[in-house]
Amino acid sequence: MTGPDLVAADTVERAAATAGQPQPYAELGLKQDEYEKILAILGRRPTAAELALYSVMWSEHCSYKSSKVHLRQFAEKAPPSGALLAGIGHNAGVVDIGQGYAVTFKIESHNHPSYVEPHQGAATGVGGIVRDILAMGARPIAVMDALRFGPAAAPDTARVLPGVVSGISFYGNCLGLPNIGGELDFDACYAGNPLVNALCVGVMQHGDLQVAEAHGPGNKVILFGSATGPDGVGGASVLASATFGDASAESAAKRPSVQVGDPFTEKLLIECCLELFAGGLVTGIQDLGAAGVACATTELAAAGTGGMAVRLDEVPLRDATLGPPEILMSESQERMMAVVEPGRVAEFLAVCAKWDVRAAVVGEVTGTGRLVMTWHGEPVVDIPAATAADGPVYTRPLARPAAQDELAASDPAALPRPAGGAGLRADLLALLASPGLADKSWVTDQYDRYVRGDTVLATPEDAGLIRVDEATGLGIALATDGNGRYCRLDPYLGTQLALGEAYRNVAATGARPLAVTNCLNFGSPEDPAVMWQFAEAVRGLADGCAVLGVPVTGGNVSFYNQTGTTPIHPTPVIGVLGVHDDVRRRPGIGFPAGAGPAALVLLGRTEPEFGGSAWAYVCHGHLGGRPPMPDLEAERRLAGLLAAAAAAGLLAAAHDLSEGGLAVALAESCLRGGVGCTVQLSGQLSGQLSGSLAGDPFTALFSESAGRCVVALQPGADEAFASLCAEYEVPAQNIGATGGGSLTVTDCFSVPLDELGAGHVRTLPELFG
Amino acid sequence: MTFPGSLDDRDAARAVTAAGAEPVVLWHGDRGLKGVDAVILPGGFSYGDYLRCGAIARFAPVMSDLVPAARAGLPVLGICNGFQILCEAHLLPGALTRNAGLRFINRDLPLRVENARTAWTRAYAGGERIVVPLKSGEGAYAADPGTLADLEASGAVVLRYAADNPNGSAAAIAGVCNADGNVVGLMPHPEHAVDPLTGPSADGLGFFTSVLTGVAA
Amino acid sequence: MPRMIVEVMLKQEIHDPQGEAIASACHRLGFGQVRGVRQGKRFEVELDGPADEAAVTAITQLARELLSNPVIEDFTLHADGT
Amino acid sequence: MPRMIVEVMLKQEIHDPQGEAIASACHRLGFGQVRGVRQGKRFEVELDGPADEAAVTAITQLARELLSNPVIEDFTLHADGT
Ligand SMILES: Nc1ncnc2c1ncn2[C@@H]1O[C@H](COP(=O)(O)OP(=O)(O)O)[C@@H](O)[C@H]1O
Numbered sequence A: 001m002t003g004p005d006l007v008a009a010d011t012v013e014r015a016a017a018t019a020g021q022p023q024p025y026a027e028l029g030l031k032q033d034e035y036e037k038i039l040a041i042l043g044r045r046p047t048a049a050e051l052a053l054y055s056v057m058w059s060e061h062c063s064y065k066s067s068k069v070h071l072r073q074f075a076e077k078a079p080p081s082g083a084l085l086a087g088i089g090h091n092a093g094v095v096d097i098g099q100g101y102a103v104t105f106k107i108e109s110h111n112h113p114s115y116v117e118p119h120q121g122a123a124t125g126v127g128g129i130v131r132d133i134l135a136m137g138a139r140p141i142a143v144m145d146a147l148r149f150g151p152a153a154a155p156d157t158a159r160v161l162p163g164v165v166s167g168i169s170f171y172g173n174c175l176g177l178p179n180i181g182g183e184l185d186f187d188a189c190y191a192g193n194p195l196v197n198a199l200c201v202g203v204m205q206h207g208d209l210q211v212a213e214a215h216g217p218g219n220k221v222i223l224f225g226s227a228t229g230p231d232g233v234g235g236a237s238v239l240a241s242a243t244f245g246d247a248s249a250e251s252a253a254k255r256p257s258v259q260v261g262d263p264f265t266e267k268l269l270i271e272c273c274l275e276l277f278a279g280g281l282v283t284g285i286q287d288l289g290a291a292g293v294a295c296a297t298t299e300l301a302a303a304g305t306g307g308m309a310v311r312l313d314e315v316p317l318r319d320a321t322l323g324p325p326e327i328l329m330s331e332s333q334e335r336m337m338a339v340v341e342p343g344r345v346a347e348f349l350a351v352c353a354k355w356d357v358r359a360a361v362v363g364e365v366t367g368t369g370r371l372v373m374t375w376h377g378e379p380v381v382d383i384p385a386a387t388a389a390d391g392p393v394y395t396r397p398l399a400r401p402a403a404q405d406e407l408a409a410s411d412p413a414a415l416p417r418p419a420g421g422a423g424l425r426a427d428l429l430a431l432l433a434s435p436g437l438a439d440k441s442w443v444t445d446q447y448d449r450y451v452r453g454d455t456v457l458a459t460p461e462d463a464g465l466i467r468v469d470e471a472t473g474l475g476i477a478l479a480t481d482g483n484g485r486y487c488r489l490d491p492y493l494g495t496q497l498a499l500g501e502a503y504r505n506v507a508a509t510g511a512r513p514l515a516v517t518n519c520l521n522f523g524s525p526e527d528p529a530v531m532w533q534f535a536e537a538v539r540g541l542a543d544g545c546a547v548l549g550v551p552v553t554g555g556n557v558s559f560y561n562q563t564g565t566t567p568i569h570p571t572p573v574i575g576v577l578g579v580h581d582d583v584r585r586r587p588g589i590g591f592p593a594g595a596g597p598a599a600l601v602l603l604g605r606t607e608p609e610f611g612g613s614a615w616a617y618v619c620h621g622h623l624g625g626r627p628p629m630p631d632l633e634a635e636r637r638l639a640g641l642l643a644a645a646a647a648a649g650l651l652a653a654a655h656d657l658s659e660g661g662l663a664v665a666l667a668e669s670c671l672r673g674g675v676g677c678t679v680q681l682s683g684q685l686s687g688q689l690s691g692s693l694a695g696d697p698f699t700a701l702f703s704e705s706a707g708r709c710v711v712a713l714q715p716g717a718d719e720a721f722a723s724l725c726a727e728y729e730v731p732a733q734n735i736g737a738t739g740g741g742s743l744t745v746t747d748c749f750s751v752p753l754d755e756l757g758a759g760h761v762r763t764l765p766e767l768f769g
Numbered sequence B: 001m002t003f004p005g006s007l008d009d010r011d012a013a014r015a016v017t018a019a020g021a022e023p024v025v026l027w028h029g030d031r032g033l034k035g036v037d038a039v040i041l042p043g044g045f046s047y048g049d050y051l052r053c054g055a056i057a058r059f060a061p062v063m064s065d066l067v068p069a070a071r072a073g074l075p076v077l078g079i080c081n082g083f084q085i086l087c088e089a090h091l092l093p094g095a096l097t098r099n100a101g102l103r104f105i106n107r108d109l110p111l112r113v114e115n116a117r118t119a120w121t122r123a124y125a126g127g128e129r130i131v132v133p134l135k136s137g138e139g140a141y142a143a144d145p146g147t148l149a150d151l152e153a154s155g156a157v158v159l160r161y162a163a164d165n166p167n168g169s170a171a172a173i174a175g176v177c178n179a180d181g182n183v184v185g186l187m188p189h190p191e192h193a194v195d196p197l198t199g200p201s202a203d204g205l206g207f208f209t210s211v212l213t214g215v216a217a
Numbered sequence C, D: 001m002p003r004m005i006v007e008v009m010l011k012q013e014i015h016d017p018q019g020e021a022i023a024s025a026c027h028r029l030g031f032g033q034v035r036g037v038r039q040g041k042r043f044e045v046e047l048d049g050p051a052d053e054a055a056v057t058a059i060t061q062l063a064r065e066l067l068s069n070p071v072i073e074d075f076t077l078h079a080d081g082t
């Protein structure tokens, strides 16, 4: 066997001498023209290590080559925002929330790994996004997870879902981060393509912001955290077989594509990094994510003075048989790379030692503009760093598919509606018991929502709410939303609906929405129909953010979510962050117990809008027509009203209306508070824009018109609230009052709370044990 | 007392402050107890809980000071992972094993205070019902039948799950104490029930005020 | 009572953070001769009938489908006492 | 590389929810001949030196103090391949 030091490294010298030797670029996912570009950049063939590096850096995942031309709109159309301290292009965006605090948050996908190995895939997804937040200089304070699976009753869902949930639970709980919310939905389009999107949010003081830049020639480059192993380098096997001969090809064939999470090491890494930041020992820092050392070194170098010299043989290894390409591509978790002034290296290493974190000086910053890597003294990489960091950019063809018209023509207005009170009652119970709308405790009980002691609201509330400052009550609210059905019908409007819903969820706590993150889950960008969906979604989001006055601060794109030629529904997941001036004044969704009856007011306008609705899907298996029409100006006024009413202490409860409409929202508020309500659907509307809901209880109960919310008022708040509604021009309708032990719709139906909750609570435990 | 992987340490410190006492940070790698009047071992995942919960933490340097002090009467409260550490260190009988459902459980639960005479439960009435969150994956209390019988006979069961038994604990035991009642271990987290803003109730505060009455005396 | 033993270990090439944490605990406790630890699972499967060939076939299938995760783990099995 | 194997099982009188859950899953999957399952741990301890008597003594102590909890678990150990 060849020893580690003898692994036949493909050196720059050898590459220059064998300039014409064919390379396995196609197997590594590079197109011929991309390979030719590399040849042109280098003036010779790339070494195996260089080929590995370019192939991962120019992958869709790292280079955003198909999405870049569209994502630009987020900056171009961004509304003016005084709150943005760091925007797109950083590991995560940073927002000023006042009182000297800054918040950073981002959502990222780990879809494919979670399908292959659900527990570890989801766990490492959480680990990865937490490191992104940490790299900004912030202390991570909470996580969220947005999940989509195939049909709830499918055998493969029984394999994937429990594993994903246990992975998120394992990693997040062990890190000590409260899980404050997320999403769970099911649809056949996600069978084989589950979506696992993880969000992390962190807090810091303004001055604590860190940068991912390697400046100052002579500064040291330190790799710290876990040792580097063969994790996730399955793809490197073709390189090994092409360049190293048979023995190592055999061992390479065994390289795992599965990464294993080590949350304990990550917890130590977090505390270690925060102590390093506090000590001023770091001039630049980058987390190691998908493309490991390749990505961290090129991005740090390209963003700084451009040059770096790295000794790959100094990288601490868990497996001594790894060679340069594998070290560059390894996706071993729980690693970070820092740039440190030479005089501070000893202090840096001492802090690492205190936290039992392995650290090694692996190189220096240079002023050459070139990224040079050696292996036992021999150069194996010598490239202009910027060429790897700035990948190719494609303007992919896009085309609105013809089937889009057929879909729109399939109007849910033609579906048979429930007859009378009994029919409405039955449909409500069916909706509440459907997997997508059922009680999520089976999942969320596995997540720690209390740790750190600052969780004010968590699942199943509209938004998570975390206290940031104990003295003043300053806090942040966060919600994520995405509706694949709406987006399938119209990706532009569907994305705006998702944005509007997340925005409204944040507003329902009394917080002011400030900024947006997003995870764009789509099929193959090489399919013009998917590319059209993507372009529409991005345009919808950018336009929507401009209207709402909240900038996109970052996000992530996940393409290739498809089975064969069938893509998933376009599923942008939108996260909105808001600031709460006093978390003690937050209404929850639960109707108040123990108090007298509270007046119920429905805010917003209700139109007969059933395209993509939960009712059409659950009760008829139907998807067609047009999604509800978002009105983001109205959404903005509603948010203003809610913040003002919460601040004035007028709200006893607030719950936004979304899937399942008013009926489902009322049921959720009843069940959460353990208190019933009686509503009349004939009350007069204060706004002048829309007629009364009388005469059409079906639409009143199940329509999914956007921009609506139901609130329960504090005793005696009616007048003050009515005048606020007038001031913010929000249509408001008194629909009844809380109280009693059932959900009663006058002249229609009544359901005791026990019955209301029975199916709702039973669904997921019956499916998943 | 903070071990690598302790998580609810700042919450325990906050609860101590809320009770009117001064929290002092003890670090696993240091020796000595800094003259404190009582020690709380907080929740979390010490050393990742990779072997068995609490198994590695019990060998931390500071434990060689804590164990004799606890045997000599120092009030010690172990919460969740802290409870597991106290069992591993043989300061409390029994052990905590995997939850019956094999899943981590975070739920607000009604509990009954069975023994209101320990250093940490004096503020409660015997039989009092409180609501406190549980959050653990290995919280099923286990001991051999003889030990269980002794616990019941001697009143060493401090806390019991009052409605459903969420995790398959023997005799629905949620907390136990040693013979002198100065060392108490609880699976539920009273430090997360000291303020209704951030917890289900303020019912947990009594654990932290209880110990002060002994100290002040 | 006839019993089969199924042993499930992480594949060699899969990272085992638990084993690593245990190994470093061993060192702290003074067991310097421990070079590495890998942690796996052991199942004792009690059978209603004899541990014959049919049982081995069934338990092999069980080990593959339920007791181990073939993506990251390997298993071996034997009758108890062998 | 010399290795010792340490096997840790819950004591008979201690309830084993994992084993029970697996046994009932076996029945659901049609493995009716499975009467019961108990789940334990298996450690592969790689040694720097030979698996001689001194090593056995040391690893026995390690198994007793760290790898198992005597309150609820029993352990056995043997050199790999024996
Ligand atoms: N959908 C998106 N919307 C806005 N910004 C995005 C989106 N997708 C990616 N970005 C931004 O592009 C940059 C690169 O993303 P990525 O490579 O995923 O970062 P990282 O490697 O730190 O995870 C980040 O600033 C990220 O926020």
Ligand SMILES: [Mg+2]
Residues within 6 Å of the ligand: A091, A132, A135, A287, A289
């Ligand atoms: Mg990053």
